[in-house]
Amino acid sequence: MIFFRRQLPLLITLVTGIVFAAQYYVPHPASEEMLTTVTKWLQIIGGFALVLGVTSLFHIHAVKIRRKEPGWGYSFVLYAAMLGTIAIGLWLEGKETINGTMTAFGWIYNFMMVPLQGTMFAILAFFIASAAYRSFRARSREAAVLLIAAIIVMMGRVPLGEYLVPISGDITQWILNVLNASVRRAILIGVSLGAVALSLKIIFGVERAYLGGGKE
């Protein structure tokens, strides 16, 4: 069993890792075709995995309803909404419009899902304001630097600010193009090296924790 649990996955990882790393250097159509085929496999596996996810969701909320845990009403709403949407979607073959007329399935998406998503996204504006308030309190030297930089950048980005302090536009550009860009690039270099190192460790079996556990 150790072969199927450990050695076989490591072997598959090694072979596919090397093959697909090499694929980057091969422009031949056969190489592109192989990548396309494997991408389709991934989509198919993803489709099957979604069954796992939905099963998990149903199970968790069924348990909550059965045990009448606090907030079990939300689980009931989730069940009703999900089963209702699935039933309507299957009935209408997943069509959002028929002959230019919106179906019930389309209505659920356009008048329930989209506004709810929009509401969540809109809350971001208020969260940015509260987070900015908290971080701009100059409690330390670093926070003071952040506060000053933020004030300059805000002045430089708003037409009124640039009108009142004309030089703020130039300073803003300098902060963004020199200080900000250089730090971002430094972070990206570190991230890229880290990602390459992790990939090499996984391909060559040095990192095995993702298989579930450490050393055997």
Next chain:
Amino acid sequence: MNTVFDMTGWPRKLILVISLVIAWPACLWAAGVAAPREVRVFDTPNDGGGGLTVAWALEPGEGPATHYQILLAEAKDGAAVKQLAEFPANSHYAKEIKSPWWTRPVPKTYHQYDIKTGKGVELKDGTAYVVTLAMTNGEERAETQAAPATPGPNWINWNQANNLLLVLLFGSVLFASIQAAKKREIFLRRIAGLDAVDEAIGRATELGKPILYLTGAGDMSEPSTIAAAVILGRVAKRVAAYETDLMVPHRDPIVMAVCQEITKQSYLEAGKPDAFKEDSNFFITTDQFSYTAAVDGIMLRRKPAANFFMGSYFAESLLLTETGASTGAIQIAGTDSDHQLPFFVTTCDYTLIGEELYAASAYLSREPVQVGTLRGQDIGKGIILCVLGIGTILATSGILFGTEFQTLFLDFFRDVK
């Protein structure tokens, strides 16, 4: 009678000479429609097929008034000639094509034109074509003999040879560092965010509250998600030892399945297999804001004492962390999404910035093999720093002195596809 206007003597000769000197280049232009020389037509190197390259030497008489025409026909049907392009003779130089010095097919001073399958032309691999090059100037025209060539796909893109060499170099450094780390201990600088992991778990245990761990928005093919899953294993081991509740809501079912196995193994290693709950890893939805709303709801209802945000994030980062901060939980984030870092730094108690996310596994396990990779990464960064310095000096000197030998070095570190 001789006068100053007498045109029969030396003034006439002088005017003739001056006229000739002035008119010579114009005569050359007018007469510069000789057929292009040293014409080469060949399969475009380093491509996936469907491409031919035409290259030819500069003509002495070429200028803005003269034009080049590229004509293409199938070899078996030479009569159906199609004009592909016409352009001024002072354009389309080989130096304008982005290719490194080791794959440049002709000298930089040559003209070069790439024929590719696209608008109005389709080159079939394995089919022989003939290409004719013509030079025109008004009504005058001179063309070369049709040159045959067959397009075909290539097995290796040598333009990316530098990339391959750098990966091999970095890989060698990495594995050498791992070997070195096995022999002697390597110093690791303190990472406050990772030191706080134990503190966060301990606090949750004392308060009798659960721990919330998020693996980010990415799927299992993203290194940051793999790093988040690996760290989950280390965190779960300590959570198991303390017998604290762990909640790991997921956006990707495959990540969920992998994390379930990792968590189960961690509980086994901690000697607490009975404490493992299958439901600790659960799926919510793949939708970004529905997931965010659900996790925010969990934070507000269950009030976890510690929140971990590892992996890659998008606009939901602030929605999650600000809600977590409002519940008073200790928050530790780790991400390589540089655009979300300011939000995490602002709202979390500790943030693992960029590469620290990848270093976390080594830091928490302290295994020599893992720590060795960190040394390898540091050496890699040292090399990049040196290349940046040397490259800046060389590029600047190239501009100052108008020399080109610097490209021998600079091309090697360029991303050429």
